[in-house]
Amino acid sequence: xxxxxxxxxxxxxxxxxxxxxxxxxxxxxxxxxxxxxxxxxxxxxxxxxxxxxxxxxxxxxxxxxxxxxxxxxxxxxxxxxxxxxxxxxxxxxxxxxxxxxxxxxxxxxxxxxxxxxxxxxxxxxxxxxxxxxxxxxxxxxxxxxx
Amino acid sequence: xxxxxxxxxxxxxxxxxxxxxxxxxxxxxxxxxxxxxxxxxxxxxxxxxxxxxxxxxxxxxxxxxxxxxxxxxxxxxxxxxxxxxxxxxxxxxxxxxxxxxxxxxxxxxxxxxxxxxxxxxxxxxxxxxxxxxxxxxxxxxxxxxxxxxxxxxxxxxxxxxxxxxxxxxxxxxxxxxxxxxxxxxxxxxxxxxxxxxxxxxxxxxxxxxxxxxxxxxxxxxxxxxxxxxxxxxxxxxxxxxxxxxxxxxxxxxxxxxxxxxxxxxxxxxxxxxxxxxxxxxxxxxxxxxxxxxxxxxxxxxxxxxxxxxxxxxxxxxxxxxxxxxxxxxxxxxxxxxxxxxxxxxxxxxxxxxxxxxxxxxxxxxxxxxxxxxxxxxxxxxxxxxxxxxxxxxxxxxxxxxxxxxxxxxxxxxxxxxxxxxxxxxxxxxxxxxxxxxxxxxxxxxxxxxxxxxxxxxxxxxxxxxxxxxxxxxxxxxxxxxxxxxxxxxxxxxxxxxxxxxxxxxxxxxxxxxxxxxxxxxxxxxxxxxxxxxxxxxxxxxxxxxxxxxxxxxxxxxxxxxxxxxxxxxxxxxxxxxxxxxxxxxxxxxxxxxxxxxxxxxxxxxxxxxxxxxxxxxxxxxxxxxxxxxxxxxxxxxxxxxxxxxxxxxxxxxxxxxxxxxxxxxxxxxxxxxxxxxxxxxxxxxxxxxxxxxxxxxxx
Numbered sequence: 001x002x003x004x005x006x007x008x009x010x011x012x013x014x015x016x017x018x019x020x021x022x023x024x025x026x027x028x029x030x031x032x033x034x035x036x037x038x039x040x041x042x043x044x045x046x047x048x049x050x051x052x053x054x055x056x057x058x059x060x061x062x063x064x065x066x067x068x069x070x071x072x073x074x075x076x077x078x079x080x081x082x083x084x085x086x087x088x089x090x091x092x093x094x095x096x097x098x099x100x101x102x103x104x105x106x107x108x109x110x111x112x113x114x115x116x117x118x119x120x121x122x123x124x125x126x127x128x129x130x131x132x133x134x135x136x137x138x139x140x141x142x143x144x145x146x
Numbered sequence: 147x148x149x150x151x152x153x154x155x156x157x158x159x160x161x162x163x164x165x166x167x168x169x170x171x172x173x174x175x176x177x178x179x180x181x182x183x184x185x186x187x188x189x190x191x192x193x194x195x196x197x198x199x200x201x202x203x204x205x206x207x208x209x210x211x212x213x214x215x216x217x218x219x220x221x222x223x224x225x226x227x228x229x230x231x232x233x234x235x236x237x238x239x240x241x242x243x244x245x246x247x248x249x250x251x252x253x254x255x256x257x258x259x260x261x262x263x264x265x266x267x268x269x270x271x272x273x274x275x276x277x278x279x280x281x282x283x284x285x286x287x288x289x290x291x292x293x294x295x296x297x298x299x300x301x302x303x304x305x306x307x308x309x310x311x312x313x314x315x316x317x318x319x320x321x322x323x324x325x326x327x328x329x330x331x332x333x334x335x336x337x338x339x340x341x342x343x344x345x346x347x348x349x350x351x352x353x354x355x356x357x358x359x360x361x362x363x364x365x366x367x368x369x370x371x372x373x374x375x376x377x378x379x380x381x382x383x384x385x386x387x388x389x390x391x392x393x394x395x396x397x398x399x400x401x402x403x404x405x406x407x408x409x410x411x412x413x414x415x416x417x418x419x420x421x422x423x424x425x426x427x428x429x430x431x432x433x434x435x436x437x438x439x440x441x442x443x444x445x446x447x448x449x450x451x452x453x454x455x456x457x458x459x460x461x462x463x464x465x466x467x468x469x470x471x472x473x474x475x476x477x478x479x480x481x482x483x484x485x486x487x488x489x490x491x492x493x494x495x496x497x498x499x500x501x502x503x504x505x506x507x508x509x510x511x512x513x514x515x516x517x518x519x520x521x522x523x524x525x526x527x528x529x530x531x532x533x534x535x536x537x538x539x540x541x542x543x544x545x546x547x548x549x550x551x552x553x554x555x556x557x558x559x560x561x562x563x564x565x566x567x568x569x570x571x572x573x574x575x576x577x578x579x580x581x582x583x584x585x586x587x588x589x590x591x592x593x594x595x596x597x598x599x600x601x602x603x604x605x606x607x608x609x610x611x612x613x614x615x616x617x618x619x620x621x622x623x624x625x626x627x628x629x630x631x632x633x634x635x636x637x638x639x640x641x642x643x644x645x646x647x648x649x650x651x652x653x654x655x656x657x658x659x660x661x662x663x664x665x666x667x668x669x670x671x672x673x674x675x676x677x678x679x680x681x682x683x684x685x686x687x688x689x690x691x692x693x694x695x696x697x698x699x700x701x702x703x704x705x706x707x708x709x710x711x712x713x714x715x716x717x718x719x720x721x722x723x724x725x726x727x728x729x730x731x732x733x734x735x736x737x738x739x740x741x742x743x744x745x746x747x748x749x750x751x752x753x754x755x756x757x758x759x760x761x762x763x764x765x766x767x768x769x770x771x772x773x774x775x776x777x778x779x780x781x782x783x784x785x786x787x788x789x790x791x792x793x794x795x796x797x798x799x800x801x802x803x804x805x806x807x808x809x810x811x812x813x814x815x816x817x818x819x820x821x822x823x824x825x826x827x828x829x830x831x832x833x834x835x836x837x838x839x840x841x842x843x844x845x
Contacts, residue, residue: 018633022640029645060625110625111632111668113639 008125009033011052013043013069014087015061019110023056026114032121040064044072047079054121055084057104067102074103083124087112154182155287162295168192171299172204175292179274180206183282187275189213189249191227192260192296193220193268200227200271202249207275213249230257231268236286238279249273256281258289262297269296327421333407335370338416347390347399347421354393361393372403373417388421400425465540465561471515471554473508482561488532499532507542511557514544526564539564613681620678624671631671634664673806680813687730687817694727694758694767695720701738702756705746712746714774719757725840727767733814734769734838737822740807741771741834749775752831766820766837774831783824787812811836 010032014020017038024034035050037043041064047055055073059066066086073079086107100107108120158178165171172190179185187207191200198220202213222228226246230237236258242248248255254277260270272289274281318341321328327344331337340348348369350362372388388403401421409415456479459466465482469475478486485503488496506527514523522545529538540561547556638661641649649657679685698718702709709716727734738756745754752774760767778786787808808822815822819839826832 016629016633019629019636022633022636026636026640026645029640110628111635114636115639115643 005033007031007033008053009035009050010121011035011037011043011046011050011055013037013040013055013061013066014058015039016058019058023114023117027118027121030114030118032118038062040066040069043069047073047082048076051079052082054125055082056087056117056121057084058087060088070102070104085117085120085124087117154178159291162291165295166299166302168296168299169203171295172292175288175295176204176206179285179288183284185274185276185282185285187250187252187255187273189273190260190270190292191218191249191273192270192300195300203270205249208249209251212251216247216249218247227257227271227273231259231271234259234261234268236281236289238276238281240279250275256285258285260289260293260296262294266297269293269300324420326423327401329369329417329419329421331373331417331419333373333415333417335366335373335417337366344421347393350393357396358393361391361396365390365393369403369419373405373419387424390421398425399423400428462560464563467507467559467561469507469511469557469559471556473511473515475504476556485529485532485538485561491532495535496532499530499535503529503532507559510542511544511559514546514557514559515554527561529561539568541567617678617682620674624675624678627667627671631664631668635661635668638664670806673810676810677806677813680810680817685814685817688732689729690731691726691728692731694724694769697731697735697738698756698758698769701735701742704739705742708743708746712749714746714749714751715753716742716746717753717755719755721757721759724758724760724767727838728841729818729838733818734836737811737814737836738769738771740811741836744807745771745773745775745832745834749773749831760840761837764837765840767840768835768837770833770835772831772833777828777830778824778826778832779828783826786824787822 010027012020012023012027012034014023014036015038020036020038024036027034035046035052037046039061043055043057043061044064046052057066057070061069070084070086073082073084083105084103086102086104088107088109106120106124108117158174161174162171165174172192176188176190179188185206188205189202189208190204192203193199194201200218200220202216205213218225218227220228220231226237226239226242227248236256238254238256240254242253242255244253250273252275254275256272256274256276258272258274258281259268260272261268270293272285272292274285321339321341322343324341325343327347328341329337329344329348330339337348347365348362350359354362368388368390372386375386383404383406386403388401390399390401391397392399400423402424403419403421405417405419407415407417459477459479460481462479463481465485466479467475467482467486468477475486483489486500486507488500491497491500506529510525510527513525517523522543524544525542527540527542529540530536531538541564542559542561544557544559546554547558549555638657640646642654642657642661676685698720702716702718705716742754742756754774755772756769757772758767758769812822815836815838820837823835823837824832825835
């Protein structure tokens with residue numbers, strides 16, 4: 001269902017409330033509309049009912065995890081077009097690969113500072129002609145090491 | 147006539163009456179005549195009725211030369227003596243021509259015919275030498291008496307003559323039948339009678355060849371010579387060898403000459419010789435001698451052979467014995483003698499042992515003898531050393547020797563000392579036992595080892611599981627750390643960005659402290675995660691080609707804020723042209739960043755040099771970070787690469803300082819086929835050199 005809104009709607013899927021609310025607060029602060037879901041199943045429902053412009057998906061979720069939810073969203077023609085940014089605490093190669101295979105358009109590794117996340121979302125929502133070729137790598141550059 | 151004369155006549159008549167022998171009668175008559183007249187020579191000739199030869203049967207005073215070879219046949223009618231027999235009266239020959247042979251010396255004599263009665267024919271002549279035609283009355287009487295006697299005896303003798311002739315013929319044929327030559331000769335070797343075998347040697351017929359004649363002449367000469375030498379001895383029977391020539395063959399014939407002398411009153415001494423052909427005998431003798439010589443040689447050879455055999459069997463170390471079918475030892479070698487015969491040993495104990503050995507051997511041999519049909523027999527005998535009584539178990543191998551008829555002749559026994567073999571067998575048993583014991587122990591040990599191995603294997607699995615669990619735990623933990631840390635960093639960030647309204651300066655300072663400590667915690671977590679990844683083999687590699695100088699520039703640019711704050715300058719020094727490196731750019735950058743930030747961290751004076759070069763020989767690119775800092779003591783140099791090891795334990799000096807940096811760097815370098823080396827001196831600074839192969843090799 002298409003609703004007319006002036007700001008893009010971001011669906012934040014995260015079971016850890018402190019993080020979810022933090023990202024929601026900063027996204028609202030940055031001028032986005034925000035919807036929240038605490039597990040994969042809820043994310044599926046809200047994605048279908050609210051038609052968000054982009055989904056921020058934590059992968060480690062109860063009831064239905066992020067990979068499964070992403071696969072189902074990408075398999076449903078009503079939601080397949082919605083970009084999904086995966087959010088993972090596991091930097092191990094298996095995880096990012098699994099996320100790509102599930103259909104994620106980009107992924108960021110926790111910890112991820114709110115402004116970095118907002119920059120990534122803005123990049124994905126820009127017109128396709130200006131879309132990044134290596135979103136994963138762009139996200140990873142945010143993780144500084146000594 | 148005187149009485150004396152009458153008596154003499156009566157005596158002669160009596161003799162003649164009893165005599166039956168013409169020769170004897172004639173001789174006695176001449177003796178009477180010589181005794182009663184002045185007669186010097188007288189001869190009696192009698193006609194041999196068969197051959198008509200005039201036989202000289204008695205003589206007196208006649209030299210041998212006159213009667214030798216004298217023959218006269220009745221057929222020689224012209225001979226005056228034969229003519230004188232035609233008349234009945236005595237005939238006086240005053241001087242008989244010398245070409246007529248007469249058996250008298252001198253040519254004047256009376257020839258008185260001898261006859262029986264008036265009507266009987268003349269049967270002989272009485273020759274009486276005389277120089278006057280007057281004939282003595284006594285001679286006439288004697289002639290008449292002798293004539294009657296001769297007539298009487300001749301008539302009787304005719305029968306005897308026939309018988310004699312037959313006997314002579316028989317004798318002659320007997321003589322001829324004898325294969326040995328038989329001769330009757332006079333003492334000079336002149337032939338009187340010879341049998342046919344002798345005639346072949348000593349007489350040549352008219353038609354004989356020159357060679358034959360010569361051979362006969364030679365034989366006669368040889369025979370005469372032999373006879374004359376043998377006659378010297380005058381022995382009854384002489385025996386000697388005589389070599390003659392076979393007149394026909396020309397070959398040598400060896401005879402044994404047997405000659406004996408015979409005395410005959412009428413014919414004197416003559417010699418009977420028998421020749422026995424011993425040519426074959428001599429040949430046989432030679433052959434026998436030859437055979438004997440051969441035998442001698444053969445005997446010598448046998449002796450040599452025997453000697454050699456003795457040497458051989460004596461040289462055999464094993465005792466060898468030959469026993470006959472009775473079980474008696476007929477031959478043994480020296481080693482056998484030491485056991486069965488101790489010559490010169492008186493010791494009763496030793497002798498008893500020798501007897502014991504002999505008894506054992508006999509028992510063995512008797513076993514062999516009962517086993518007829520078997521060529522070889524093998525057994526064991528318990529003997530004893532006669533000298534020291536040491537038991538001597540021997541293996542005996544016996545073989546039988548059979549005669550051509552198949553009878554058992556000898557048993558040959560060879561003894562072989564078994565002491566050593568038995569000892570070896572005993573040692574072998576020990577060895578086998580030991581070997582089995584060893585095998586058992588090895589099996590035990592192997593079992594234990596297998597248990598240990600199994601234990602180790604399980605421990606290894608457990609360790610791997612533990613290690614995997616540890617990695618999993620660390621991965622999970624770092625994730626679990628990140629979730630709250632994410633919130634801390636996020637809210638701090640939001641506060642500093644005035645999301646919740648403006649903050650005061652003291653608040654901002656405190657928020658800055660929260661932020662920097664949270665970031666340090668995050669760095670620690672990331673380092674742990676890196677080590678975990680490397681150890682789990684799950685660190686992804688991204689291999690590309692890139693230039694080292696550009697990388698150095700990039701690292702320096704990234705550390706620009708720190709360099710700016712530092713008191714020492716950083717000098718980049720790239721020597722020569724470097725080939726492009728094919729490796730994981732991200733990982734190498736991480737290493738160089740770490741090395742350079744460390745150098746800056748520990749250097750307060752002097753300078754930090756970052757240099758890069760290419761070693762053509764090893765095809766390695768080296769990136770070295772040299773500082774003039776405090777340096778590291780030799781005993782600490784190895785420890786700087788250990789986990790959580792930081793010589794300066796003060797935390798939070800700008801970026802990093804987790805104590806895991808060098809540990810991770812070395813792990814990464816090794817992962818990429820390279821190495822990190824440290825050269826350092828306390829007070830003089832340190833040099834960390836990263837070496838990387840131009841082309842990464844698979845490990």
